[in-house]
Amino acid sequence: SRSLNLAVIPGDGIGQEVVAQGLKVLSAVLPQDVKLETREYDLGAKRWHRTGETLPEAELDALRHHDAILLGAIGDPSVPAGVLERGLLLKLRFAFDHYVNLRPSKLFPNTATPLAGRPEIDFVVVREGTEGPYTGNGGSLRTGTPAEVATEVSVNTAYGVERVVRDAFARADARPRRKLTLVHKNNVLVHAGHMWKRIFDKVAEEYPAVTTDYLHVDAATIFFVTQPERFDVIVTDNLFGDILTDLAAAVTGGIGLAASGNINPTGEFPSMFEPVHGSAPDIAGTGKADPTATVLSVALLLRHLGHEAEAVRVEEAVAADLAARGESRPGPEGSAGGSLRTTDEIGDALAVRVAG
């Protein structure tokens, strides 16, 4: 019989609550013959406060042997900015070579969007996950004095760019509209930007059926709100992808619905699936967190592990649940708050739908 050996990192704030719903739906949808084993890892703010550790080597080693990782959310106001992000979340993304940070954006029927006219939105951002300004390169000199200089170095390699661009072309080629947009800022960041563009244009030759397009990141934000229907697949750098996918989430019903996969396409390391939203400490424990983003991340996890039919079942369950809500439900961040059902009730409803 088959098995799914899953690492679970609930993390901070609402992480625990949403991950519980993700697991509930996963158990309900998995075929009977797939044995689900989970091991929970106690990582995040509490652990750091207790031991000063963010991600000890032993745990990194152990995590490596799972089929996949499900992560809730990392971060707490009691921890200095960057400690957990860089010491845990980004450390995992880098250690496990998650070079494809996959973030689909879809405006489901009956969900709230701040955009008038409810445009059709259904695109995927392929965000590079292991390079750019996220490498931790840089430093500061004379820190805290009036003579301080602080640098941040965006590191980009042909190796790193080509593999993610190839992944994006393959994804675009497999979608009905077959369109791929490169987003960068090559009129200012000429070194990295020109390299991205050169590699993009070169790989494009192998995909004659894919229509290509280039946008500067600033212009892309305009189109996200004025013509989001023009996008199909977007490939972009780590930082631009971070910014664009929050905006994409905002226009497609809020960050409470946005899923992501940190994917290592070679399978050498486990891929990691997490909602795009943060730990939302302000609503932790209130039952107001929407677990939908986590459940949709579980769908990405299923698809990545080859359970395509189950992934589709989860996505259809979410679509049906959203359609039945009859009310708009803002997400945990950037939201006016409030919802009619609790985190748990939504998880239950989705588990029933996928099982049924």
Next chain:
Amino acid sequence: SRSLNLAVIPGDGIGQEVVAQGLKVLSAVLPQDVKLETREYDLGAKRWHRTGETLPEAELDALRHHDAILLGAIGDPSVPAGVLERGLLLKLRFAFDHYVNLRPSKLFPNTATPLAGRPEIDFVVVREGTEGPYTGNGGSLRTGTPAEVATEVSVNTAYGVERVVRDAFARADARPRRKLTLVHKNNVLVHAGHMWKRIFDKVAEEYPAVTTDYLHVDAATIFFVTQPERFDVIVTDNLFGDILTDLAAAVTGGIGLAASGNINPTGEFPSMFEPVHGSAPDIAGTGKADPTATVLSVALLLRHLGHEAEAVRVEEAVAADLAARGESRPGPEGSAGGSLRTTDEIGDALAVRVAG
């Protein structure tokens, strides 16, 4: 009698057309006793094609002696990305130490916004203009080979950050709502981000009446579309400011209305005023370009030179003109195109209003 000695750089595409309207309105609004002298500088794509020059020393020297610069738009698809941006536009911003890149965003009544519910939007972005990832630091190694490495270095100094943060606090303190939001990404870009936050917090102590706030740039984009009314003054780095102000323009009626001032607050060098939009070569010469962003930039120019009453007259004329349009008019970029009046007719209408 007083004088205004203005340098005019029409630039490329629709630059010439919109600058002509800006000058028309400027002439109409200036007090009789202010003698307006203009000198036009032939810089941009045509000049580059003809001579290979972007901004020769002689012209840079001459520009320095004007009271201010009015710029239309720079850039053309026939010129490699970055050549004119870095060789001309950014060169001017850096040479003239335009460390305050001022970009007001206001949703005027009766203008089209993609946001449902028409939130109240009236904020100003104070974008740092001389540092960050715009310094041109970085390079590429083994360019064009599979072993290429390309870097972009964001350079940030306490000197540069403190002066722009001070400017932003002073602006926030002078506005009724007295609120200042710092936008950065200090959970990832910890060196630069922590320096920005430290300096921001320190200067805040001198402005007890100003409410302060911090947002990561990704979260800021969410609030731009879900709660733009929460912003009053925003201070941010050069690249984040670039991205955020295009998005701000998109939600406040389009890039056809967005004005900007590249300001050297010390007065050592001339400040430069320009619409946020680009050269829009696709509509150049068609009379479809909206000159309003340039006219609003002229208002910023007037205010900077101490002509406050005239600046207000221009802004009131624009508000009245927009209210009278009775139709939404998309801007030159990201637009569905089309308008009922030509560039020239809008300029004429505004000139009549400011004179009247």
